[in-house]
Amino acid sequence: MKNRRQPAEPYRIKSVEPIRLLERPERLERIRAANFNLFKVDAADIFIDLLTDSGTGAMSNRQWAALMMGDESYAGAVSFRHFESTVQSIFRKRFVIPCHQGRVAENLVFSTILKKGQFVLNNTHFDTTKGNVLHKGGIPIDLPCAQAKSNDPIPFKGNMDTARLEEFIKEHGPESIAMVMMTVTNNSSGGQPVSLANIHETAEICRRYHLPFFFDAARFAENSYFIKRDEPEYRDKSIREIAGEMFDLCDGVMMSAKKDGLANMGGFIAINDERLYQQVTELMILIEGYVTYGGLAGRDLEVLAVGLEEVLDYDYLDFRIAQTQYFGEKIKEAGLPIIEPTGGHAVFIDAGRFLPHIPAEQFPGQGLAVALYVEGGIRTVEIGSLMFGGVDPLTGKVVNAPRELVRMALPRRVYTNSHLDYIAEVAEQIAEHKQSIPGYRVIKESQFLRHFTCDLAAMAPVAARA
Numbered sequence: 412m413k414n415r416r417q418p419a420e421p422y423r424i425k426s427v428e429p430i431r432l433l434e435r436p437e438r439l440e441r442i443r444a445a446n447f448n449l450f451k452v453d454a455a456d457i458f459i460d461l462l463t464d465s466g467t468g469a470m471s472n473r474q475w476a477a478l479m480m481g482d483e484s485y486a487g488a489v490s491f492r493h494f495e496s497t498v499q500s501i502f503r504k505r506f507v508i509p510c511h512q513g514r515v516a517e518n519l520v521f522s523t524i525l526k527k528g529q530f531v532l533n534n535t536h537f538d539t540t541k542g543n544v545l546h547k548g549g550i551p552i553d554l555p556c557a558q559a560k561s562n563d564p565i566p567f568k569g570n571m572d573t574a575r576l577e578e579f580i581k582e583h584g585p586e587s588i589a590m591v592m593m594t595v596t597n598n599s600s601g602g603q604p605v606s607l608a609n610i611h612e613t614a615e616i617c618r619r620y621h622l623p624f625f626f627d628a629a630r631f632a633e634n635s636y637f638i639k640r641d642e643p644e645y646r647d648k649s650i651r652e653i654a655g656e657m658f659d660l661c662d663g664v665m666m667s668a669k670k671d672g673l674a675n676m677g678g679f680i681a682i683n684d685e686r687l688y689q690q691v692t693e694l695m696i697l698i699e700g701y702v703t704y705g706g707l708a709g710r711d712l713e714v715l716a717v718g719l720e721e722v723l724d725y726d727y728l729d730f731r732i733a734q735t736q737y738f739g740e741k742i743k744e745a746g747l748p749i750i751e752p753t754g755g756h757a758v759f760i761d762a763g764r765f766l767p768h769i770p771a772e773q774f775p776g777q778g779l780a781v782a783l784y785v786e787g788g789i790r791t792v793e794i795g796s797l798m799f800g801g802v803d804p805l806t807g808k809v810v811n812a813p814r815e816l817v818r819m820a821l822p823r824r825v826y827t828n829s830h831l832d833y834i835a836e837v838a839e840q841i842a843e844h845k846q847s848i849p850g851y852r853v854i855k856e857s858q859f860l861r862h863f864t865c866d867l868a869a870m871a872p873v874a875a876r877a
């Protein structure tokens with residue numbers, strides 16, 4: 412809301428990390444040397460880094476202190492017990508399996524549960540989840556609610572389309588489905604939250620058809636905050652109570668703790684099924700580590716035990732979500748269209764609408780992302796046809812993404828509103844000269860996930876207005 416008094420940062424800064432803004436000619440030189448791919452620019456040459464909110468957060472003084480308490484014993488470390496009891500109490504599952512990040516949790520679970528040719532149904536799969544399902548011979552199906560596509564600022568656009576879920580189960584039969592998943596918040600659809608009403612409905616359908624129901628809980632606390640804020644019957648519940656109600660409804664949780672674990676590395680699986688625990692941990696010992704450390708150091712487990720508690724703090728979440736909303740408003744005021752409402756962890760700019768002179772084949776999102784770096788040293792990521800388009804291997808035709816977006820993800824507890832004001836000023840300058848932003852073409856690419864490593868060339872001089 413435009414005139415809302417923003418909550419102030421509920422922390423003060425005890426340790427600082429200097430960041431440096433290169434001169435514009437140096438930024439131009441760096442981006443040219445990186446062949447206009449921001450993944451290839453050194454972090455030291457970035458002023459404000461909004462590439463991702465994953466593993467980029469700042470730890471609290473309690474977490475830094477906990478780091479020193481790490482018990483590095485191979486088996487049964489005290490640090491594991493701290494981590495285990497914290498996860499048990501928040502996620503309400505008996506068995507806790509640590510892993511070094513979320514995609515390993517996915518790999519272990521799908522390697523164990525999924526039979527070749529089976530479906531996995533999800534409100535929207537995150538890329539690594541989809542990749543792991545495919546890798547095990549499964550078929551990932553996204554069933555986002557109809558409102559997910561609209562640009563109306565309505566709450567809970569991350570919901571599952573439960574009518575389509577039930578239709579799908581009836582049409583294909585429950586035996587063809589390995590599991591139903593709920594991703595909270597729904598990262599791939601803009602960090603939009605899922606309501607508890609929708610989670611209840613989904614769980615009820617899973618119960619009726621005896622299907623396992625799992626959460627991808629990377630941003631569970633942010634999702635719980637949205638439930639408290641926007642679902643009237645939960646207004647008086649605490650974040651912990653809301654999270655508890657969510658997780659009581661499921662059979663298992665996979666989590667990348669690099670987000671709402673407030674840690675730089677970590678993840679886990681939490682389940683009740685003892686047989687599944689045995690199967691997963693057998694594989695885990697082969698590929699990730701012993702059952703009580705799972706690829707993490709004891710000190711990481713201590714940090715996570717503290718982070719998972721801290722993330723439930725209402726004041727922290729209130730500021731976090733308000734900061735994202737504030738940032739979205741500022742970007743809009745600067746004249747750039749965004750996806751509304753703003754979700755939990757990022758602001759998405761609709762670069763397709765902002766730069767209509769650049770066709771999708773020439774990646775308007777990349778044009779804007781490069782401009783944000785050249786004009787302000789800001790790193791963002793294109794989420795459009797560079798990331799999701801390309802030559803369809805079946806038809807040989809070039810396909811474009813449904814939307815040409817630029818994601819500006821906010822690391823947790825890292826940037827102040829003054830950094831965000833600076834970005835909005837840069838965005839405003841860019842808006843004044845947007846006609847001079849060129850499109851791009853790919854000159855070298857890999858077979859998969861090309862956006863990480865491809866080389867690009869500009870269709871017109873990048874520094875035209877300098």
Ligand SMILES: Cc1ncc(COP(=O)(O)O)c(C=O)c1O
Pocket residue numbers: 465512513514515537539540594598627629667668669677678
């Ligand atoms: C919703 C979601 N699930 C899973 C993952 C994968 O987690 P990780 O990067 O820790 O492997 C991510 C990472 O961004 C995510 O956003």
